[in-house]
Amino acid sequence: TQLLEQSPQFLSIQEGENLTVYCNSSSVFSSLQWYRQEPGEGPVLLVTVVTGGEVKKLKRLTFQFGDARKDSSLHITAAQPGDTGLYLCAGAAHSGSARQLTFGSGTQLTVLP
């Protein structure tokens, strides 16, 4: 069974601060996706990383896939209250089908004004 561990589980910071969320596994994934989920809504895809060592930027968000494709990180620069939400990482099985997505338990981020 593939498991994804996310840390920290909860994070509360002040507006303008930087933060990093981690997603770790002992398994290799063919790709890894990051989602954000707001209360009362389903998860919304932020990014997909595919290549080991890949770095993708989405405005103030920077996503990195580990060289061995077992872990990933999400870094937010100058966090805003609008960044508040549940951040989920999900790994696609090495067989290549995203239907086998394994989700982490999530990081609940609160950005205080």
Add this chain to the structure above:
Amino acid sequence: ETGVTQTPRHLVMGMTNKKSLKCEQHLGHNAMYWYKQSAKKPLELMFVYSLEERVENNSVPSRFSPECPNSSHLFLHLHTLQPEDSALYLCASSQDWAGGQETQYFGPGTRLLVL
């Protein structure tokens, strides 16, 4: 409407009731999924349908019965549920193709409370 829609958004039912959750996708996708999201637990994949054929059934109790009449609609029929089945039930869809990496688009979920 666009995207993935789910009805009802909230549902309260007794353990002897029978109810159904509905999901509809307007994205032209050919794969649909049911997930269960409980507090402090990762999303649990329940069922996967590809081209209206069930391809995954992750040891889900028989009191949950899925139905996929066509590629745009997915149902989850519920009967004799237990209080521990209370959770957010999420539907998702994707364009299934060999090689993977397809993005899954989620609906807003149905918040279920079993009394």
